[in-house]
Amino acid sequence: MKLFTCQSCGQHLFFENVACTRCGHTLGFLPDRLEISALKASWDGLWRALGSRHDSHRYRMCANSTDYGVCNWMVPEDDANPLCVSCRLNHTIPDLNVPGNLSLWHALESQKRRLIYSLVRLGLPIRSKQEAPSGLAFDFLADPEPALNEAGRVLTGHAQGLITINIAEADPAIRERMRQDMAEPYRTILGHFRHESGHYYWDRLVRGSQWMDAFHRRFGDETLDYGQALERHHTEGAPEGWPAQFVSAYASSHPWEDWAETWAHYLHIVDTLETAQQFGIRVQPRGGDSTRMRTGHLFDPYAQRDFQPILDHWLPLAFAMNSLNRSMGHEDAYPFVLAPPAIEKLRLVHRIVKDPPPTA
Template sequence: MSLKSFEPVDNHLWKTSASENLYYMCANSTSHGVCNWVVEVSDQEPFCVCCRLNGTIPDLSVAGNRDLWQVMETEKRRLIYSMLRLGLPVEPRKKNPSGLEFDFLADTPSSFNERGRVMTGHNQGLITINLAEADPAERERMRSEMAEPYRTILGHFRHESGHYYWDRLVQNSTLLEGCRELFGDDREDYAQALERHYENGPPENWQEQYVSSYASTHPWEDWAESWAHYLHIIDTLETAYHFGLKVRPRVGSDESMVAEHDFNPYWEDDFQLIIEHWLPLTFALNSLNRSMGHDHSYPFVLSQAAIEKLEFVHRVVRLSALE
């Protein structure tokens, strides 16, 4: 859970200047150059805690696949860092049937669409990501085709992990009824809901209840989109905290827009404090982006209903971390 500088001990062992503990590089680093995590010698595992979660990796005999996989692994590490930092269970499905696993699969570019042969999705702990998502041109094409204001690899990872943790933390818990009160009845036919969404689009007033248009598809998707959004918030605020950012606009005198990011959100119980810091930060981020001629980095507007759902996600995470 930290970034360190290592020095070589011999041809395969490393240590830090502050400790005599010995480490070796993850096998996906030494063999393929796609990982920068290390393994303690005492673990006696070839892969780091992140790469142990892999089920299927891309066919590396295909030109370009290694580079695309490296992009995937970089973003996956941001997800796994958040999971570990939040104290959530992160176990390989190979060792625990309730654990997590990732498949990175590829189609030909002509079949890269939401209903192609490789579907990005989650099924009983297995998260499948279409390798084409790591190609910026293909991802932008799909973003435009699906009319999505925001589409990133990290967003996919966070969204699909939401489905996994709904199964693990909510489905068979005392939190289920409270979840249904906010997000709706998850027993609604999912296939029919998905078909309705693709045929008719979201309801006209979706912004009043949901964090995104796709969240209106089905309660499962509402949860997963809210979960992903929660991780966006927590991780971005942590970055602001480590940079010591303070937002204080010099135009106007609205004190509600003043925020000094002097707390680590990964350790914060009070969700209201988190959201009070989030809104000024995103206002500043969007303003900076517009000054550079780019679209908003945060193309969302949070309604009160969406904030209540985010707070519920926060409560589930905090309760799970305490167990």
């Protein structure tokens, strides 16, 4: 994620800010520029980026901002859609008549926009299902009340471009309980978005393409019965020795899940590396084999054609992040070990992202 500053006073901003905490200026994210800008209102209700007096571009606020306060992205003046490029991907939003659902939806939208930012930075195709049948859409659904049994629960997943997220995932207490129940080292809303987007982009970038042979060599045969594979994983767990081959235990369940987990980790890595680069973070530990752990900050992971520099920057940064977390009494920020086969899978994901098939 890029580091943003207020054009009015120079205050550093978070991606989610809607107003500058120092000078009070209204803020908005401009998707066409990938920038958060301080805004000045026009007489007709539209907005200009502060300091762009000679810039003819004007914007209006996303309808989900003006109506519900859950979005800070702007819509260009000449775009007839009342929703921003992120919110127009929504197919179903939570029932806002239910107390608490607005705050849960707000949390989901905040993390979804981080996903969309990364997809745009990678140059991946993003179209809504309203624009094209092969497009992307999101359902944010709640369990029925009461959820009588496991079969009646809303399952987070993907099917033909429609990503479904159970809004309970936006409740930190519920999500943490589920993480512990499933013995997962890591469970976040953003992780769900990134994982499920991996299933979508497998359909768009890999299925039936020139990458199928390479996919089979690295990930295996996706024609294996998917339902049986997941049932076996949930009843028997991951096979012994899975860390030597997979990025996570769940990745061992089926080649599709291996791809989606690897895809999610790829997005974790490039976005975190961009954040580190924007802050000028430089890892150069003292003592030991420090030459293998040095990494500079003049580096844009989204612009790399070769995966090796990404890996060379990531491994020392992940070690530093985990060390800092442990110093604060927290669990590791990145609680994973990347074995050589998992690294080669990440390398293949990178190649496919950088050289998508013409039909993508």
